Amino acid sequence: MLSIFVCEDDKVQRRQILQQIEKAIMIEDFDMKIVFETGNPEALLNYLKGNKGLTGLYFLDVDLQHQMNGIELASKIRDYDDLGKIIFITTHSEMTYLTFTYKVEAMDYIIKDDNQLLRERIHECIKVANRRHNNDINEEKKSLSIKVGDRLVSLSHDEIMFFETSPQSHKMIVHLENAEYEYYGSIKDVEVLDQQFVKCHKSFVVNTDRIKNVRVKEREIEMTNGEICLVSFRMLKVVKEIVKGMVN
Known part of the structure; x- marks a missing residue:
């Protein structure tokens, strides 16, 4: 099973993202589950620290209204899950350069101003992540x-x-x-x-x-x-x- 994590400080937006993820999982009938959702990046890191060995799919807001932004969070996630798949959902397209500064390999960077596009991109990311996760499991990769x-x-x-x-x-x-x-x-x-x-x-x-x-x-x-x-x-x-x- 692929574990899914969501970190978004806005409760309304987090609920919308969770709904879209759950809808995509149900439609595709994938072996995935949202195991942790929060608005606090420290809470997510503490969860990973206490549940080592997970391979996750992470949906992270960039501006978390916290001293740690989403890209810094992604960098710290790599300490626990270096094979995890990371997706940024944000209104701040100008901050994409930080993924290079922090050397974070992101799977996608979704701008959430357009609800229709947000739904489509989340669904597509779910499908891509599932395919890559299955490849990781089923193929003995060098x-x-x-x-x-x-x-x-x-x-x-x-x-x-x-x-x-x-x-x-x-x-x-x-x-x-x-x-x-x-x-x-x-x-x-x-x-x-x-x-x-x-x-x-x-x-x-x-x-x-x-x-x-x-x-x-x-x-x-x-x-x-x-x-x-x-x-x-x-x-x-x-x-x-x-x-x-x-x-x-």
Whole structure:
């Protein structure tokens, strides 16, 4: 079962969100359940602290009228549930950049000014989360565990965009869809992780499944999230063969 959590300080809006979630679960007949709803981010964190091991789907308001905003809350949620799926529901579209500042990988960012759009997006997020959760359970996915600060983070190979060497000695940076982690490691370790990873440059190892385009003249690789990696002249031919049809 996928556990669902809602943190929204406005009681009326929280009730509306809960109703839409419950309606989507009923229509799709998914194995999901709202296990905790609150307007207090500290209460949610305390619940997770006392119920470790849960994998959740989180609907979080950004402006919680609390010293902790929803994006800061999401960052702390990662301490307990690094594989959880996070959705922000807010009127503050201008704050999306904070998901990068706090390195929070969000599944969606829904603006709640339009009730019709809100209902549709919640329903769609429920379906996507269910599909991804079932894939996580039913498929034995390869993963990489890295130590970030004092915590251990598990990353599916499929969610990794690329690795690059850090300016800091003996460190690597792993890039995800809209997050990144710096950790102690070497490029030699990641280039042999799996056949989908290719060392395209002395400083970059890319997930070939996540390549969007190869720019031959610029010797650049564009990833599906828009980030750019360098590719050496020697590796251009290899990369071109892997991603035929994507070369400019």
